[in-house]
Amino acid sequence: MDRIFTLNEAREFLKVSDATIRRYVKSGKLKSQKFGRQFRISETAIKEFLDLQSVKEAEKDNHLNEVVHIDILFDKGFLEDSRISFTAKGLFMCILAKPDNHEINIRALTGPMDTIESLTMELKELERFGYIQLGAA
Numbered sequence: 001m002d003r004i005f006t007l008n009e010a011r012e013f014l015k016v017s018d019a020t021i022r023r024y025v026k027s028g029k030l031k032s033q034k035f036g037r038q039f040r041i042s043e044t045a046i047k048e049f050l051d052l053q054s055v056k057e058a059e060k061d062n063h064l065n066e067v068v069h070i071d072i073l074f075d076k077g078f079l080e081d082s083r084i085s086f087t088a089k090g091l092f093m094c095i096l097a098k099p100d101n102h103e104i105n106i107r108a109l110t111g112p113m114d115t116i117e118s119l120t121m122e123l124k125e126l127e128r129f130g131y132i133q134l135g136a137a
Contacts, residue, residue: 004041010030088126095132
């Protein structure tokens with residue numbers, strides 16, 4: 001059975017402002033049910049919303065859907081590298097779990113809290129500091 005979110009829980013899950021979550025609900029972008037004066041949002045509705053947002057972002061930057069080839073230039077000290085965000089370090093750990101010279105579809109890396117744009121920025125961050133090399137597949 002689907003988890004049911006209050007408006008506030010959905011706002012926290014999506015990491016948006018109160019005004020933004022209300023705008024999504026009012027516009028119908030985020031499907032909800034109204035019970036009395038309270039809105040409830042199903043987990044399925046949130047997943048559908050996130051999927052739609054990912055598709056829209058991909059349409060804006062069509063090149064982001066491409067499969068990229070990543071070469072890993074590993075340094076054990078990367079976890080202590082203060083130049084790199086914690087999120088990029090986590091992404092790097094996921095990449096390290098893949099075989100050498102692995103081709104990664106950026107869209108396949110996105111989770112419920114990720115966007116293609118954010119993953120692309122993190123990959124570029126890792127490349128800028130010499131931890132990976134991005135290239136077309």
